[in-house]
Amino acid sequence: MAGPSIDSPSAGVLESLSNDLAGAVERAGHFVVAIHARRRIPASGIHWRPGIIVAAHHTIQRDEDITVTIADGTSLAATLVGRDPTTDLAVLRVDGITAPVARLADASGVRVGALGLALGRPGPAITASLGVISAVGGEWRTWHGGMIDRFVRLDISIYDGFSGGPLVDAAGRVLGLDTSGLSRGAALAIPASTVNRVADQLLTTGRIARGYLGLGMQPVRLPGGLVERLRLPNDIGLMVVSAEAGGPADRAGVLIGDILVAVGDTPVADPAELLAMLGPDQIGKAISVRLVRGGEPTSVSITIGERPQQQRSSRRGR
Amino acid sequence: MMTEPLATALAELAGGLRRSTVEVRTGGAGVGSGVIWTADGVVVTNAHVARSDVTTLVLWDGRTVSGRVTARDRRRDLATIAITGGGIVDGLRPATIGHPSTLRTGDLVVALGNPLGVAGALALGIVHALEPGHAGRPRWIRADIRLAPGNSGGPLADAQGRVVGVNTMIAGGLGIAVPVTTVARFLSDAGFRHDATGWRAA
Numbered sequence: 001m002a003g004p005s006i007d008s009p010s011a012g013v014l015e016s017l018s019n020d021l022a023g024a025v026e027r028a029g030h031f032v033v034a035i036h037a038r039r040r041i042p043a044s045g046i047h048w049r050p051g052i053i054v055a056a057h058h059t060i061q062r063d064e065d066i067t068v069t070i071a072d073g074t075s076l077a078a079t080l081v082g083r084d085p086t087t088d089l090a091v092l093r094v095d096g097i098t099a100p101v102a103r104l105a106d107a108s109g110v111r112v113g114a115l116g117l118a119l120g121r122p123g124p125a126i127t128a129s130l131g132v133i134s135a136v137g138g139e140w141r142t143w144h145g146g147m148i149d150r151f152v153r154l155d156i157s158i159y160d161g162f163s164g165g166p167l168v169d170a171a172g173r174v175l176g177l178d179t180s181g182l183s184r185g186a187a188l189a190i191p192a193s194t195v196n197r198v199a200d201q202l203l204t205t206g207r208i209a210r211g212y213l214g215l216g217m218q219p220v221r222l223p224g225g226l227v228e229r230l231r232l233p234n235d236i237g238l239m240v241v242s243a244e245a246g247g248p249a250d251r252a253g254v255l256i257g258d259i260l261v262a263v264g265d266t267p268v269a270d271p272a273e274l275l276a277m278l279g280p281d282q283i284g285k286a287i288s289v290r291l292v293r294g295g296e297p298t299s300v301s302i303t304i305g306e307r308p309q310q311q312r313s314s315r316r317g318r
Numbered sequence: 319m320m321t322e323p324l325a326t327a328l329a330e331l332a333g334g335l336r337r338s339t340v341e342v343r344t345g346g347a348g349v350g351s352g353v354i355w356t357a358d359g360v361v362v363t364n365a366h367v368a369r370s371d372v373t374t375l376v377l378w379d380g381r382t383v384s385g386r387v388t389a390r391d392r393r394r395d396l397a398t399i400a401i402t403g404g405g406i407v408d409g410l411r412p413a414t415i416g417h418p419s420t421l422r423t424g425d426l427v428v429a430l431g432n433p434l435g436v437a438g439a440l441a442l443g444i445v446h447a448l449e450p451g452h453a454g455r456p457r458w459i460r461a462d463i464r465l466a467p468g469n470s471g472g473p474l475a476d477a478q479g480r481v482v483g484v485n486t487m488i489a490g491g492l493g494i495a496v497p498v499t500t501v502a503r504f505l506s507d508a509g510f511r512h513d514a515t516g517w518r519a520a
Contacts (some may be wrong), residue, residue: 013323014331018426018477021444025424117424117444128424129462130444157462157491159446 020170021130024117027172029126031102032119032165034069035078035092037062042069044120044165045092046177047101052203053092054195055164057083058181060090068092070099073124082202086146086210088181089195091202102166104192105173110152112136117168118154118178118187122161131156133167133175133189142182145210145275149194152176154187211278212307214247215240217271220259222292230297233267237292238274248305255293262290278304331428331479332440338413338481339430339472341376341437342385342399344369351431351472352399353481354412355501356517359401360510362501363471364486365390368397375401378438383407388519389508395486396496396504400519412516413473416480418456418497421445427461429485429493431472441465446492455500459483461493469493 031047035055043059045068053068060066066078076094083090114133119126137151154167158180166174167189176189201208217238227235237259243250260268264287268274277287286303342350342363350367352375354360361375373385385399401407421427422445429441443463451457461474465488474483474495483495502512510517 012327014327014426014477017324018424021426022422022424026422029423125447125450126423127447127460128444129446130424159462159492160490 017170021117021128024168024170024172025119025126025128028102028117028119028166028168028174029121030071030100032071032121032126033099034121034123034161035059035066035164036068037066041122041161043161043163044122046164046166046174047097047099048195048199049101051094051097052081052199053078053094053097054177054199055090055092056177056179056181057085057088057090058179059163060092066092068094068097069121069124070097071121071126072099074098082206082208084146084198084202084208086142086144086208087148087190087194087198088142088146088179089177089190089198089202091199102174103172105169105171105175107191107193109169109173110136110150110175110189110191114175115170116154116156116175116189117170118156118158118162118165119168120159120162120165120178122159127159127162129157129159129162141272141276145278146208147194148182148190149197150191152189152191154178154189156187158187209280209283210307211280211282211304212247213249213274213278213302213304214244215249215254215260216242217260217274219269219271222259222261226292226295230292232261232292234261234269236269237261238268238271248302252289252300252302254289254291254300254302257293259292260289261292263287328428328440328442331475331477332430334479335413335428335430335473335475335481336438337378337411339378339438341432342367342471343374343376345374346370349432349435349468350470351468351485353471353473353484354410355398355415355505356519357410357412358518359407359410360388360517360519361385361399361401362484362505363397363399364484364496365392365395365397367471368399373399375399376437377407377410379409381407389504391504391507394496394500394504396484396501398505398508398510413475413481414479415498415516416476416478416482418448418459418482418499419454421448421459421476421482423447426477427459427463427474427482428479429461429463429465429469429472429474431465431469431485433466433468435468441469441493443493456497459495459497461495463493465493
C-alpha cells in the first residue's frame with residue numbers, strides 16, 4: 001500500500017529513524033526544563049549538573065522570583081547563580097530537583113550535516129524541531145566580547161521559547177545549548193565545552209570578569225598623507241565616538257574624536273581586536289595606547305578597569 | 319550507508335501518498351489539497367478550501383474530475399467533496415488512515431500537497447507537539463515542517479504513510495493539522511458510517 005513493501009531494502013528505515021528521533025526527544029526531554037523569568041511565554045533550560053540549570057541569559061529577564069517546571073510537571077523555585085551577557089549564558093540553582101541531568105555527546109558529533117534536534121519546553125510539554133548543523137567554525141568572539149569555543153550554525157528552527165534548550169543528536173545526547181540571542185535571531189548552538197567553562201566560572205565567582213575601557217569606537221579610514229607623515233602602522237584606526245564619564249579611558253584623558261591606532265606595538269583596526277586584549281587577567285594593568293588627536297600623534301596610559309555587570313538582558317532573540 | 323534506503327523509502331512513501339492526494343480548485347485564486355478518504359470517491363479537505371459547492375479535482379495522474387461539496391463544518395474547518403465525474407472514476411486509491419495516538423513528539427511526518435501551486439510536493443518534518451484536547455484525543459498536531467498556502471486540506475502522514483492529520487494552517491512557522499480523530503467525528507456527524515472496509519456515505 002502506501003509504505004515501502006516488506007521485502008524492499010528500504011523497508012523500515014523511515015520507521016526506525018522516526019522511532020530514534022521520538023526516542024531521543026523522550027530521553028532528552030527529561031532534562032529540559034521550562035524557565036519562568038519573563039512576562040511572555042517561558043523559555044527553556046537544561047538540567048546540566050545535579051541542581052544546576054543552564055539557560056540563555058537573554059531569556060532571564062528578572063533576577064528574582066524565578067521558577068522552573070520540570071518534565072513531570074513539578075514547579076520548583078530557582079535562584080540565579082550568575083549570568084554572562086557576553087556568551088548569552090545564565091546559571092540557576094534549583095534545590096530538590098529529581099530530574100536526570102543532561103548526557104553530553106562527544107564534541108566530534110558537531111559537524112556539518114549532522115542531524116540535530118532542538119528541544120524546548122516553552123510550556124508544560126516538550127517540543128522539538130529537526131534539521132542539520134549547517135556550518136561549523138573555530139573559536140569566535142560575540143558582539144559583546146564573549147569567547148565561544150566553536151561557531152555552530154543550525155538549519156533548525158529555534159521557535160519562540162527554545163533559546164536555552166539543548167541541541168541533541170539522534171541518541172538524545174547534548175551537543176550544545178541553542179540560542180537565537182547571539183546573532184540577530186539566527187539559530188546558533190553554544191558548544192557544551194563553552195557552557196561548562198562559563199558555568200564553572202559563574203559557580204565559582206558568580207560573575208564573568210571582563211576588562212573594560214569605557215569607550216565606544218568606530219573604525220575609520222585615515223588619509224594616506226596622515227598615515228605617511230605619522231608613520232602609522234595601517235590606514236584604519238578606531239575613532240572614539242563615546243567615552244564613559246569617569247571610566248578608565250576618560251580618567252586617562254581620552255577624548256571623543258581621538259583615533260586609536262595601536263595598543264603598545266599592536267595595530268588595532270577592529271573593535272573586536274581591542275576586546276580580545278581585555279581578558280579577565282588584564283584587569284588592573286596599564287596599557288599604552290597610541291592615538292591621533294587633531295592630526296598629531298599622542299599616547300596615553302589607560303589602566304584597564306572591570307566591566308560593570310549588565311543586569312538586565314536586552315529583549316533580542318527567542 | 320543508510321541514506322540510499324532512506325531516500326528510496328521516502329520516495330516510495332511520497333509516491334503512495336501522492337495517489338491519495340488531490341488538488342482542489344474552486345474557481346477562485348489559488349488551489350488547495352484534499353485526501354481521498356473512501357474508494358467510492360469521498361475527498362476530505364478544509365472548509366476554507368471548499369469554498370464553493372462545485373469544485374474541480376485534479377488526480378495524481380493529471381485526470382480532472384468534478385466534485386460537489388457534500389458536508390462542510392466551519393468550526394472544525396473540514397469539508398467533504400464527492401467525486402461526481404459522471405460515472406465511476408477508476409483507480410481511486412483511498413489513503414491509509416492512521417491514528418494520532420501512535421504519534422510521539424519527534425516522530426517523522428510528511429506532508430503532500432500543492433504548496434503555492436506546485437503539484438504533488440513533498441515536505442518532511444517531525445511532530446513538534448500534540449496539543450491536548452478532550453478524552454486523550456489531540457486537538458491539533460503541530461508539526462515542524464515547511465508548509466505553504468496550497469497545502470491546506472492535504473494529508474499529514476506518519477513514517478509508514480498513514481494519514482494522521484489534515485494540514486489546515488501555518489502558525490508561528492509550524493504546520494497545524496486537524497487530527498484524523500477529529501475528521502472521524504466530523505464524518506460521523508455528517509452522516510457517514512464506518513465499518514470494517516472504511517467510511518461510506520449513509
